[in-house]
Amino acid sequence: MKSIAIIGAGVTGVTTAFVLCQLGYKVTVFEKQKYPSVMTSYANGGQLSASNAEVWNHFGIILKATKWLLRKDAPLKINFWPDWHKVSWLTEFFFQIRNYEKNTIATTEMAIESRKYMQKIIDDTGIKFDRSNCGILHVYKSHAEFEHAHRVNELLAKGGLERRRLNEKEVLEIEPSLKTNYVGGYYTKTDSTGDIHKFTLNLARVANERGVKFQLNTNVKSIKAKGSEVDIRFYPFNMGQKIETFDTCVICAGVASHRFAKMLGDRVNIYPIKGYSITLPLADKVSQKKAPKVSILDDEAKIVTSRLGKNRFRVAGTAEISGCNLDILDARINPLKKWVEQNCPEVSTKDAQPWAGLRPMRPNMMPLVSRGKRENIFYNTGHGHLGWTLACYTANMVGELIRD
Ligand SMILES: Cc1cc2nc3c(=O)[nH]c(=O)nc-3n(C[C@H](O)[C@H](O)[C@H](O)COP(=O)(O)OP(=O)(O)OC[C@H]3O[C@@H](n4cnc5c(N)ncnc54)[C@H](O)[C@@H]3O)c2cc1C
Numbered sequence: 001m002k003s004i005a006i007i008g009a010g011v012t013g014v015t016t017a018f019v020l021c022q023l024g025y026k027v028t029v030f031e032k033q034k035y036p037s038v039m040t041s042y043a044n045g046g047q048l049s050a051s052n053a054e055v056w057n058h059f060g061i062i063l064k065a066t067k068w069l070l071r072k073d074a075p076l077k078i079n080f081w082p083d084w085h086k087v088s089w090l091t092e093f094f095f096q097i098r099n100y101e102k103n104t105i106a107t108t109e110m111a112i113e114s115r116k117y118m119q120k121i122i123d124d125t126g127i128k129f130d131r132s133n134c135g136i137l138h139v140y141k142s143h144a145e146f147e148h149a150h151r152v153n154e155l156l157a158k159g160g161l162e163r164r165r166l167n168e169k170e171v172l173e174i175e176p177s178l179k180t181n182y183v184g185g186y187y188t189k190t191d192s193t194g195d196i197h198k199f200t201l202n203l204a205r206v207a208n209e210r211g212v213k214f215q216l217n218t219n220v221k222s223i224k225a226k227g228s229e230v231d232i233r234f235y236p237f238n239m240g241q242k243i244e245t246f247d248t249c250v251i252c253a254g255v256a257s258h259r260f261a262k263m264l265g266d267r268v269n270i271y272p273i274k275g276y277s278i279t280l281p282l283a284d285k286v287s288q289k290k291a292p293k294v295s296i297l298d299d300e301a302k303i304v305t306s307r308l309g310k311n312r313f314r315v316a317g318t319a320e321i322s323g324c325n326l327d328i329l330d331a332r333i334n335p336l337k338k339w340v341e342q343n344c345p346e347v348s349t350k351d352a353q354p355w356a357g358l359r360p361m362r363p364n365m366m367p368l369v370s371r372g373k374r375e376n377i378f379y380n381t382g383h384g385h386l387g388w389t390l391a392c393y394t395a396n397m398v399g400e401l402i403r404d
Contacts, residue, residue, distance in 0.1 A: 001026045004402070005232050005246040007220050007260060008381075009036035011200045011388050013252035015395035016380050018121065018207045020250075023399055028213040028246070029204075030220045030234055037200035040254050040387065043277045043355040044196050045316035046306030047295055048118070048389050050111035050161050051136050051188035054152050055103045055365040056385075057096040073335045075302035079322035085258075086321060089271040092363030101155055103366055108159025110367075111386065114393035115190070121392060125206045129199035130309040136191035136295045137166075137174050139182040145300050146184045153186060163188045175294040180343050193295045193306040196388045223249055223260055225374035250378045250398060254360040255324060257381040266372040270382045272324050272358035277316035278336045279308075279353045287313075290346040303339050313347065315340055319359075328356045359384050369397045378402060 002025050006013050009031035017029050033039065068074030096103070121127070140146040153163060164187045171185040172178060208214055217237035224231040230249040234242055251257050251268075261268035282288045291313040296305040303317035315336045337349045361384035362368060368382040380398040383390050 002248060003028070003246045005030060005230065005244070005249045007223070007249065007251050008253040008256070009033075009204060009214065009216070010039055010041040010252065010254050011037065011196055011391045012254075012380050012383060012394065014200045014204045014207065015121075015391045016250055016252055016398055017212045018203055019395040019399040020402065021207055021210050021212045023403060025402075027211070028215055028244070030215045030218050030232065032217075032219045034217045034237075035201070036204040036214065036216070037197050040357040040359060041200050042197050042357060043279060043314065043316075044275075044357060044388060045277065045304035046193045046195060046308060046314050047136060047297070047304050048115065048192045048194065049136050049188070049297070049386070050108055050115070050159075050389065051138060051156065051163060051186070051191050052297060052304075052386065052389070053104055053107035053111050053156060053159065053161075055096075055100060055107060057093060057100045057103070057365065059097060060148060072331055073338075075318050077318070077320045077322070077332070079320075083323065085271060086323070089269055089363055090321075092269060096364040099364060103364055104152070104155045105159040107366065107386065107390075108156050108161050110393050111389045112160050114390050117392035117396050121203065125203065127199065127202040127206060129194040129196075129202060130312075131192060131194040132293075132295075132307060133192045134294045134307065135187055135189040136193075136297055137171065138186040138188075138297045138299055139171055139178070140184055141180065141182055141300050143183055149186060149299065161188065162190070175292050175296065177290050177292050178296070178343055179345060191295070193308070195308050199388070223263055223377075225249070225264060225377050228376060230376055248376045248378065248402060250380055250402075252380050254381065255358045257360060257379065261372070261379070264372055264374060264377050266377070266379070268368060268379060268382065270360045270362055271321070273361040273384065274320040274322060274325070274356055274358050275316060276318050276328070276332045276336060277314055277355045277357075278333060278349070279355070280313040280315070280340065280347060280349060281351050281353070282311045282313055282347070283351065284348060287347045290344055292344060298339065301335070301339060303336065324358065326356050326358065328354050359387070361385070367394050369394045369401070371401060
């Protein structure tokens with residue numbers, strides 16, 4: 001039986017492990033943290049959103065970004081300290097503007113396909129993750145934003161996504177708890193939400209029961225491909241160096257994939273785009289009643305919300321280009337709280353739990369699913385702002401590649 005090492009137990013690593021185990025391979029997952037799914041796949045926006053498939057390589061976004069740079073609470077923040085990786089990533093990002101339409105359509109198609117693969121996993125394993133088939137409501141405060149949304153909608157439709165255009169009144173019919181006056185919106189009934197951490201952790205448990213080995217609390221230091229074998233050099237917690245040999249290795253290491261690729265002679269330009277979330281515990285009856293049940297995407301503020309079961313409300317957003325740091329800044333958390341206070345003033349923000357994560361983003365905002373220069377090295381990484389939405393599809397893609 002072919003042995004496969006997977007680096008990383010985030011949502012991409014765990015879904016890949018599950019698929020490869022189902023295909024009959026002997027799978028070992030290496031994870032630096034003590035538990036699966038505690039880095040970027042921990043407290044994200046919770047959306048499974050084909051409707052958010054628009055890539056950000058667009059002149060309109062760049063124009064907005066330029067204005068945002070002057071605002072402390074803006075959805076985007078860039079640290080201008082020069083660093084070669086940042087410069088090369090931003091340069092490639094600009095060059096990808098020419099592929100904006102093509103990549104938005106392709107992402108929509110992948111996201112729609114991913115739903116089918118996720119449903120198959122749910123039916124097979126019975127895992128629970130506070131899933132809600134509530135749909136996603138995109139809302140717009142300005143007519144200019146709404147105009148842009150119509151153009152994006154044409155691309156999403158080309159990718160196969162059906163959405164309903166709403167006027168001001170219809171927005172409130174879909175989600176009556178919103179207090180801001182929006183000029184209109186789009187509702188995607190077929191999108192859904194849930195808790196990425198519960199999904200990944202529960203899937204890891206089932207994968208483990210079916211034979212996948214999880215080598216947790218283990219830092220992988222290097223990967224060396226030699227002929228038909230791959231040597232993984234790693235340090236289990238509180239132990240000395242170990243080396244294990246596998247037939248194949250799949251890199252699913254989130255923002256660390258860039259470093260592993262370099263080691264293996266491949267160029268994988270993934271930059272950490274930091275984002276934040278708050279999770280509100282909805283401890284009182286009023287908050288439970290007044291927190292939106294439908295998932296919201298406020299396109300102007302770049303904020304997403306998800307209701308996670310009866311007692312939790314997640315609000316996420318912002319993009320920060322400042323390298324690999326996970327500091328939680330009040331200046332970035334406050335706009336999330338303020339959004340709740342303006343849109344759902346009766347929901348308590350008192351015990352908001354803040355979190356920050358690093359989106360593993362490629363300049364074209366598309367996931368990388370491919371074979372490396374060495375024939376037994378594969379990548380399933382770089383899922384950026386849509387990692388959970390796309391993970392079940394790309395895990396199957398990498399399974400197909402390995403099987404070929
Ligand atoms: C604020 C925010 C909101 C988001 N909202 C959404 C959303 O609503 N919907 C959506 O689809 N996506 C969303 N995303 C994106 C999504 O969360 C990510 O794309 C996804 O979680 C990335 O998964 P991953 O497996 O690639 O990375 P990770 O979850 O980071 O997993 C990589 C793993 O590799 C491990 N690793 C790294 N180096 C080593 C090493 N040396 N040895 C061993 N292990 C190692 C890490 O410890 C980590 O556990 C959001 C992201 C953020 C930040």
